[in-house]
Amino acid sequence: MSHARKDYPDFKALAPDIYERVLALSQLSGKAGLDKDLMELVKIRxxxxxxxxFCVQFHILEAERIGVSADKLNLVVVWREAPLFSARERAALAWTEALTLVSAGVSDEVYAQASAEFSEKELVYLCSAIAVINVWNRFGVAYAWTPPARIARS
Known part of the structure; x- marks a missing residue:
């Protein structure tokens, strides 16, 4: 698609109540103490x-802003083959894939891996973060939001 059907600012103006509620849900994982770097990797994946x-670019830019390494950003798409991801990051990325591709189900192995790296409370908030990025993705894909431009830094 070469053009937006309705861009992100238009969406915010058209449905501010939906925007505010999804945004509020988006912010809960950070308030629960989940690592910002990890959350950006999850959102990108x-x-x-x-x-x-839109969301890939938005979260890459955010990850760069908070200092996530370029290597991780470049390799998150192939995280299984890249040794630089920690066990916790691997568990979160596997959990992300399972919940994003939920029709395939969540294996006991993926659940055990996630449960080994995250407390019960953290895992609930991680589920919430994955659910909400999937909500944002549905809007972004449906309306073909234009990816945000990289702002030149001087």
Whole structure:
């Protein structure tokens, strides 16, 4: 798609109540103490799977802003083959893929891996973060939101 059907600012103006509620849900994982770097990797991976160009770019830019390494950003799409991801990151990325591709189910192995790295409370908030990025992805893909431009830094 070469043009947006309705861009992100238009969506915010058209449905501010939906925007505010989804945004509020988006912020809960950070308030629960989940690592910001990890959350950006999760959001990027789900957005890659869902083909949401806006969200991939948005979260890459956010990850760069908070200092996530370029290597991780470049390799998150092939995280299984890249040794630089920690066990916790691997568990979160596997959990992200399972919940994003939920029709395939969540294996006991993926659940055990996630449960080994995250407390029960953290895992609930991680589920919430994955669910909400999937919500954003649905809007971004449905309306073909234009990816945000990289802002030149001087």
């Amino acid at each position: 789900a957005s890659q799977i869902n083909g949401c160009a």
